[in-house]
Amino acid sequence: MYNKIIILVFGFACISLIASAQKYTTEKTFVSFFSDAAIEDITAENTKTAGVFNSTTGDIAFSVPIKDYEFAKSLMKEHFNEKYMETEKYPKSTFQGKITGYNPEATGVQNVTSKGKLSIHGQTHEVEIPGTIEKQGDKLLMKSKFIVKLEDYKITIPQLLWQNIAEQVEVTVDFTFKPQ
Amino acid sequence: MKRLFILFLLSPCLAFAQDDLLAELEKDSGNETEYTFATFKGTRLANGHTIETKNEGSLEFIFAHRFGAINGGWYEMYGLDEALVRLGLDYGIKDWLSFSIGRNSFDKTMDSYVKIRALRQSTGAKTFPFSATVLLGGAYKFSPENNSDVSDDFENVDRLSYTGQVLIARKFSTNLSLQLMPSIVHKNAVVASQEENDQFALGFGGRIKLTKSVAITTEYYHNFSMKDDSPYFNPLAFGIDIETGGHVFQLVITNAVGLTERAFITETRDDFWDGDIHLGFNVTRTFQLKKAK
Structure with missing residues (x-):
């Protein structure tokens, strides 16, 4: 009898957890990076990212298709994919982690921290990224800016081009999530 | 037994806790078509073209030259004393359509090409090998200066030639690309005892990448x-491609000196195996004239 009660309690807890889990998927995404080097500034923008966020557990994941970064010069895009990111080998950059500091009940802009695994160019690192979440109606706006060091992800720049490409780039993330 | 039962009941709960969002994303993203890109570094393999077209809105300036034969010896500075030059511009009207004009000092030729990307290698949803x-293309030779220098019945139209090619390439891996080039060259006027008006040729070539920026080609x-009794030879070339940002440097050795299809496919006078190597x-430089999409 006692055991049955335990089962029932756990069972309900489980069901209620599933029921209250609020999952969001990306509606609109914008990821860009900016390289500020001696000779030229390079920006690239990507609007093809897909992401999921579970506001109950704080779990978040997103996946950025490398080939969809758009540059001002088409030759840059080709070199970016062929020589630096090796897109054929590593077609996607991903992030998987947990957001802490988000209160689903609160309104306004909330400062949050995202901690997890960032994979770029086949290399994975534990990172901690600061950002904000703002609830707008039933949507969530998530914004962040952080620095990626190319060396950490084994992205090598030929000596001849070291003045054209910075050693670290600033990544800007701007996602709009809608309830799943 | 009861413990097992409890575990069984709780299993959805556990599964939920370990919910792998990334795997979920991968599943949702589905199967896309991935088009192969950068099969070759440049629009030229060595003397002839590759399947590559210029992207929309980008203009490539090509400066190409061939020195004299290296077996000219010390007196000719191993060929460096003389050079034949082609200056050319390639423009991407669309990603799949390029237009090119050029001037080759070989026979004082003006040439023009249209390149149409017809099929693309791809993997994923749509796989194509x-x-x-x-x-x-067409080429008009301004040399010799007067028609009468050739013969009494030589007309301007006899200076024209046409080229048609189907360039077929496969990128086997990041480092290996091979290309086949079935070609036809039509010349409006030929010396009938030596040549046909319509000449059919099959080209073969490829590249092996040594590093991210350097490749060898043939x-x-x-x-x-x-x-x-043709006085001509088939053209053979070996090259090294070096890419630095907006430039591609291609260093070649070949027995051909002309840089239009007429000149190198049908009018190469030197024998590679006899040491007539040039x-x-x-050298190319790409300019982005229109902002990429």
Whole structure:
């Protein structure tokens, strides 16, 4: 009898957890990076990212298709994919982690921290990224800016081009999530 | 037994806790078509074209030249004393359509090409094994200066020639790309005892990447219409491609000195295996005239 009660309690807890889990998927995404080097500034923008966020557990994941970064010069895009990111080998950059500091009940802009695994160019690192979440109606706006060091992800720049490409780039993330 | 039962009941709960969002994303993203890109570094393999077309709105300036034969010896500074030059511009009207004009000092030739990317190698949702580009070109030689220098009935139209090619390439891996080039060259006027008006050739070439920026290339055209007493040879070339940002430097050795299809497929006078080898460079610079999409 006692055991049955335990089962029932756990069972309900489980069901209620599933029921209250609020999952969001990306509606609109914008990821860009900016390289500020001696000779030229390079920006690239990507609007093809897909992401999921579970506001109950704080779990978040997103996946950025490398080939969809758009540059001002088409030759840059080709070199970016062929020589630096090796897109054929590593077609996607991903992030998987947990957001802490988000209160689903609160309104306004909330400062949050995202901690997890960032994979770029086949290399994975534990990172901690600061950002904000703002609830707008039933949507969530998530914004962040952080620095990626190319060396950490084994992205090598030929000596001849070291003045054209910075050693670290600033990544800007701007996602709009809608309830799943 | 009861414990097992509890575990069984709780299993959805556990599964939920370990919910792998990334795997979920991968599942949702589905199967897309991935088109192969950068099969070759440049629009030229060595003397002839590759399947590559310029992207929309980008203009490539090509400066190519071939020195004299290296077996000219010390007196000719191993060929460096003389050079034949082609200056050219390639423009991407659309990603799949390029237009090119050029001037080759060989026979004082003006040439023009249209390149149409017809098929693209791809994997994923739509899998296709190779890329194909159609090249159509014409060339007009201004040399000799007067028609009467050739013969009494030589007319301006006799200075024209046309080229048609189907360039077929496959990128086997990041480092290996091979290309086949079935070609036809039509010349409005020929010396009938030596040549046909329509000449069919099959080209073969490829590249092997040594590093991210350096590749070695080779290119050979076999002319099937060559007559027995033809004074011409088939063109063979070996090259090194070096890419630095907006530039591609191609260093080649070849027995051909002309840089239009008429000149190198059908009118190569030097024999590679006899040491009539010419050093040459193709140097390209790409300018983005229109902002990429």
